[in-house]
Amino acid sequence: MIESAVMSADELIEFAEGLARIAGTGGGPKALAAHLAALLEAAVLVEDAEWRHVALTGAGGRAVPPSCRDAVAGAPKDERPVRIETPGSGPSGVAVRIRGGDAPMGWLSVFPASAPADGRVGALRLTAAAIGVELSRDAGGGKNRRKSFWDRLIARAYDDPIEAKDDASARGIALASHYVGVAIEAEGLEESVATVKMGDLRRIALETLRSGSGDIAVLERGGGFVFLCPAPLEVDAANVRTAATLIPRAAAKTHFGAKIVGGIGRAAEAVAAHRTVDEARESMFIARRLFGGSRVIPYDDLGVYPLLLRGGATSAELGTFSDRILAPLRAYDEKHQTELVRTLRLYFEVGQNVKTAAAELSVHRHTVFYRLRQIAEISGHDLDSAHDQLTLRTAMAIDALNPHER
Numbered sequence: 185m186i187e188s189a190v191m192s193a194d195e196l197i198e199f200a201e202g203l204a205r206i207a208g209t210g211g212g213p214k215a216l217a218a219h220l221a222a223l224l225e226a227a228v229l230v231e232d233a234e235w236r237h238v239a240l241t242g243a244g245g246r247a248v249p250p251s252c253r254d255a256v257a258g259a260p261k262d263e264r265p266v267r268i269e270t271p272g273s274g275p276s277g278v279a280v281r282i283r284g285g286d287a288p289m290g291w292l293s294v295f296p297a298s299a300p301a302d303g304r305v306g307a308l309r310l311t312a313a314a315i316g317v318e319l320s321r322d323a324g325g326g327k328n329r330r331k332s333f334w335d336r337l338i339a340r341a342y343d344d345p346i347e348a349k350d351d352a353s354a355r356g357i358a359l360a361s362h363y364v365g366v367a368i369e370a371e372g373l374e375e376s377v378a379t380v381k382m383g384d385l386r387r388i389a390l391e392t393l394r395s396g397s398g399d400i401a402v403l404e405r406g407g408g409f410v411f412l413c414p415a416p417l418e419v420d421a422a423n424v425r426t427a428a429t430l431i432p433r434a435a436a437k438t439h440f441g442a443k444i445v446g447g448i449g450r451a452a453e454a455v456a457a458h459r460t461v462d463e464a465r466e467s468m469f470i471a472r473r474l475f476g477g478s479r480v481i482p483y484d485d486l487g488v489y490p491l492l493l494r495g496g497a498t499s500a501e502l503g504t505f506s507d508r509i510l511a512p513l514r515a516y517d518e519k520h521q522t523e524l525v526r527t528l529r530l531y532f533e534v535g536q537n538v539k540t541a542a543a544e545l546s547v548h549r550h551t552v553f554y555r556l557r558q559i560a561e562i563s564g565h566d567l568d569s570a571h572d573q574l575t576l577r578t579a580m581a582i583d584a585l586n587p588h589e590r
Contacts, residue, residue, distance in 0.1 A: 196306050199223060203314045213315045214239035217292070220311040224304060226296040230282070230315060233290050234383045238319070243295075252279045252293040258376050265305050268293060280305070282312045284320030329355045334401045334412065338458050345455045360398050360414035364424040365449035365460035367468040368431060368480065369408030370442045384440065385409070392434045393427050395420065403461075408446075408468075410461055421451040425482050432478035445472045446480035466490055474571070487565070487575025502582045509579035512562050524562070527555045529580055 221242025230238040268277035277295040342348035352359040398414035415421035447467025449460030534540040542549040565572035
């Protein structure tokens with residue numbers, strides 16, 4: 185250990201040469217941190233920009249905080265070291281930023297055995313710079329190559345599924361056959377905590393969406409994230425939809441402190457992943473504007489609203505929408521010789537008057553009530569919901585206007 189409180193120029197040069205030798209022989213962040221820990225006889229914690237542990241060395245029997253995140257929250261965005269306080273025992277450590285160029289890469293925290301290492305900030309900053317180079321190299325290699333693939337995929341750069349799969353494989357990605365897009369944003373975050381909270385949101389969403397179907401791709405879009413979740417089977421897509429709707433609840437359990445809004449696209453082939461991403465972001469926009477509160481809504485649950493949002497829907501698009509909404513009821517009618525579609529149409533035509541509908545259908549009003557419960561269960565639309573009623577009424581109107589296309 186160097187005894188003087190402040191390192192001389194020669195000592196700093198010697199220390200820097202040691203860092204260079206470690207980097208030159210492929211030592212990596214942990215070895216660089218260990219070099220600093222040996223100099224200061226201190227515990228050294230390295231965390232990346234998402235507060236994941238990169239390295240912890242020199243701890244021995246020392247008590248080291250699990251993260252320096254709370255201690256550095258709101259710290260000035262300059263190169264000054266940040267004192268880490270431990271309640272009741274005074275100063276216990278020092279943290280400095282790790283950067284890769286101008287990009288924030290994480291934090292280097294030091295917990296000395298006795299006095300803080302203030303006089304050796306030069307060694308801390310040299311180590312942080314060396315670790316920043318290593319982290320940037322990792323990010324600029326495989327990580328950036330993988331990110332560029334997902335960016336290209338969403339930008340519709342691939343027409344051939346085989347080409348997309350081969351390019352993904354060359355970048356170390358096992359491409360699934362289908363994906364479901366999930367778009368998430370947090371609203372009302374204070375600027376001082378936004379960076380930390382966005383990291384929390386990313387972690388919470390990934391933990392909630394995690395499955396055994398493959399790796400989830402994460403893309404930053406606007407003020408939030410888009411997650412591309414592998415869904416090779418319909419059951420996988422259903423699991424993604426269920427999990428995504430639980431993200432606001434999972435965040436609330438961690439006292440996230442902000443509203444979370446999002447949308448879920450329909451499963452799409454990998455080469456057409458842009459479709460599920462577009463649907464997820466469209467769903468998120470509609471959820472924010474029409475439904476309020478913290479919620480993540482699947483595209484298929486939005487009924488007619490996506491058509492209204494886009495405007496200028498073609499006759500074919502309108503017909504597809506109507507068929508999708510009414511098909512379960514028609515299939516049930518055909519199989520069981522019932523009149524659910526006719527009952528629904530008449531129920532709307534008479535102003536939702538059950539007694540009048542029963543008279544027109546020549547059945548008891550209890551039969552109409554029973555049929556309405558069936559309609560709600562089979563179609564998945566609540567007849568007491570204004571949103572669901574709009575969807576059903578629109579589907580019935582389109583069906584009536586285009587009977588020749590049915």
